[in-house]
Amino acid sequence: MTSEDLLTHLAAFGHRQRLRALAELADGRMQISELARRLEMSRPLLYMHLKRLEKAGLVTGHLELAREGRTLKYFELAPFDIHLNITTITGAVAQDTEGHVNMKKGTPT
Amino acid sequence: MTSEDLLTHLAAFGHRQRLRALAELADGRMQISELARRLEMSRPLLYMHLKRLEKAGLVTGHLELAREGRTLKYFELAPFDIHLNITTITGAVAQDTEGHVNMKKGTPT
DNA sequence: GTCATGTGTCAGTCTCAACTTACATACTCC
DNA sequence: GGAGTATGTAAGTTGAGACTGACACATGAC
Numbered sequence: 001m002t003s004e005d006l007l008t009h010l011a012a013f014g015h016r017q018r019l020r021a022l023a024e025l026a027d028g029r030m031q032i033s034e035l036a037r038r039l040e041m042s043r044p045l046l047y048m049h050l051k052r053l054e055k056a057g058l059v060t061g062h063l064e065l066a067r068e069g070r071t072l073k074y075f076e077l078a079p080f081d082i083h084l085n086i087t088t089i090t091g092a093v094a095q096d097t098e099g100h101v102n103m104k105k106g107t108p109t
Numbered sequence: 110m111t112s113e114d115l116l117t118h119l120a121a122f123g124h125r126q127r128l129r130a131l132a133e134l135a136d137g138r139m140q141i142s143e144l145a146r147r148l149e150m151s152r153p154l155l156y157m158h159l160k161r162l163e164k165a166g167l168v169t170g171h172l173e174l175a176r177e178g179r180t181l182k183y184f185e186l187a188p189f190d191i192h193l194n195i196t197t198i199t200g201a202v203a204q205d206t207e208g209h210v211n212m213k214k215g216t217p218t
Numbered sequence: 219g220t221c222a223t224g225t226g227t228c229a230g231t232c233t234c235a236a237c238t239t240a241c242a243t244a245c246t247c248c
Numbered sequence: 249g250g251a252g253t254a255t256g257t258a259a260g261t262t263g264a265g266a267c268t269g270a271c272a273c274a275t276g277a278c
Contacts, residue, residue: 003128010123013193015266019112023202026195033224045267047226052265063225070224070275077195084122084191086135093132124236142254154237156256161235172255179245179254 003092009082012056017041018049022077025059029076050075112201118191121165126150127158131186134168138185159184 012018020039024030030038036046053059054075061075082088121127129148133139139147145155162168163184170184191197 003125006128007123007125009193010119011265013198014116014119014123016112016116017266019115019198020202022195023199026199031224042268043225044227044269048266066224068276073225080194082193084118084193085189086131086186089122089128090132090135093128120235126236140254151238152255153239153257157236175254177246182255 001088001092002095003089004096006082006088006092008056009058009080012052012058015049017045018053021046021049021053022058025075025077029074031072031074035075110197110201111204112198113205115191115197115201117165118167118189121161121167124158126154127162130155130158130162131167134184134186138183140181140183144184 017039021035024035024038032046032050033043036043039046050059050061054061057078058080059075060078061073063071063073066072126148130144133144133147141155141159142152144159145152148155159168159170163170166187167189168184169187170182172180172182175181
């Protein structure tokens with residue numbers, strides 16, 4: 001894991017509302033509007049948080065058609081378990097310095 | 110661990126320069142100025158980062174008098190190992206809701 | 219048709235962390 | 249007395265993330 005990835009994860013975790021959202025999803029999948037009501041936050045705001053969580057790979061979302069034809073978007077937890085210790089950190093930072101020549105993606109060959 | 114504590118830790122970790130500082134300190138203790146030179150960042154800026162790390166309990170700093178009478182401040186790693194998984198998060202969030210009556214310090218009676 | 223529900227997004231505002239520059243102090247060596 | 253190095257801090261700028269409000273669209277029920 002590069003420090004880039006590690007920081008993406010840490011940034012995703014590092015907010016109270018997102019921790020609460022993850023905790024809610026621990027019970028099972030839930031649709032956005034329902035989750036917004038439970039967390040008592042505006043839907044656009046929750047939407048932003050969920051996007052961030054999804055980008056980090058901590059949750060997954062997918063649209064579904066309900067019986068009535070209405071489209072509902074459900075989010076559910078993705079499994080994760082990050083050990084935050086000095087070994088993880090030095091490893092991540094080391095990968096950066098190793099790849100400092102091609103820190104930008106691409107140039108694989 | 111409350112979510113307050115968890116967020117403090119996550120915020121402390123969640124910055125590239127602080128990860129680099131932690132990685133440097135993995136080799137052993139170091140004084141501020143030396144560390145600033147190695148990381149190629151301004152001393153006040155590093156100072157701020159170290160304060161944040163110290164507040165989260167990830168590093169410890171202490172002044173020392175060098176032979177020449179000069180005061181040097183050394184920082185060294187504190188042991189830490191946080192498992193970032195859904196159990197940790199739900200536990201932290203649960204502690205918040207338990208104490209939601211007196212989330213603010215004080216007002217005990 | 220209107221009303222209620224759902225999703226998706228945009229244009230703003232606002233707060234705070236990050237960062238720079240500058241200052242003060244203390245010590246050593248010349 | 250400098251000049252050099254160290255710590256500690258304060259004032260100011262800046263940029264990103266958090267947040268609100270409003271809009272668009274679709275569907276079902278009345």
